[in-house]
Amino acid sequence: xxxxxxxxxxxxxxxxxxxxxxxxxxxxxxxxxxxxxxxxxxxxxxxxxxxxxxxxxxxxxxxxxxxxxxxxxxxxxxxxxxxxxxxxxxxxxxxxxxxxxxxxxxxxxxxxxxxxxxxxxxxxxxxxxxxxxxxxxxxxxxxxxxxxxxxxxxxxxxxxxxxxxxxxxxxxxxxxxxxxxxxxxxxxxxxxxxx
Numbered sequence: 001x002x003x004x005x006x007x008x009x010x011x012x013x014x015x016x017x018x019x020x021x022x023x024x025x026x027x028x029x030x031x032x033x034x035x036x037x038x039x040x041x042x043x044x045x046x047x048x049x050x051x052x053x054x055x056x057x058x059x060x061x062x063x064x065x066x067x068x069x070x071x072x073x074x075x076x077x078x079x080x081x082x083x084x085x086x087x088x089x090x091x092x093x094x095x096x097x098x099x100x101x102x103x104x105x106x107x108x109x110x111x112x113x114x115x116x117x118x119x120x121x122x123x124x125x126x127x128x129x130x131x132x133x134x135x136x137x138x139x140x141x142x143x144x145x146x147x148x149x150x151x152x153x154x155x156x157x158x159x160x161x162x163x164x165x166x167x168x169x170x171x172x173x174x175x176x177x178x179x180x181x182x183x184x185x186x187x188x189x190x191x192x193x194x195x
Contacts, residue, residue, distance in 0.1 A: 006033065006035040006036075006039045006043070007043065009033040009034065009035060010029060010033045010035060010039070010040065010043045010047075012033070013029055013032035013033035014029060014044075014047070016032065017029065017032055024044070024048075025044075026040045026041045026044055027040075029044055
């Protein structure tokens with residue numbers, strides 16, 4: 001497995017330490033770049049600026065630096081403008097997406113509220129039907145109770161009528177027996193008189 005080149009991290013660490021005015025040593029470079037001690041030492045020995053080099057002449061470099069500076073500033077402005085435009089576009093897109101989501105959720109909420117109202121109405125209708133069925137059941141139970149009472153009364157009347165019929169049959173049989181006996185007595189007496 002190849003190790004990644006630590007040079008970019010070391011260059012960035014060197015630049016930031018120098019800009020901060022921190023002395024660049026193997027230890028500070030290693031800690032800032034997060035590389036090994038050997039890598040920091042090797043890079044620093046190869047890239048440490050020499051102290052015996054004279055300062056560059058500013059009058060020679062000012063024109064060059066000025067044009068480079070202007071180009072860098074223009075590029076930075078363009079980059080900031082592009083980044084800002086991209087961020088504004090992304091924000092507009094996010095806002096549009098959010099508004100569409102709000103509209104969709106609002107429509108879903110209205111639909112859910114309508115369904116809820118329908119469900120409440122259906123529940124009330126079913127409750128009314130159940131109450132009506134219960135009332136019909138109570139009325140049917142009352143009719144059944146009344147019919148049972150009427151059946152019991154009819155049964156008692158039938159039993160009483162049967163008892164009367166039985167009594168009447170017994171009385172008729174007694175009357176027939178009495179009538180026979182009386183006929184026999186009358187016939188007997190009539191024969192005696194005829195003799």
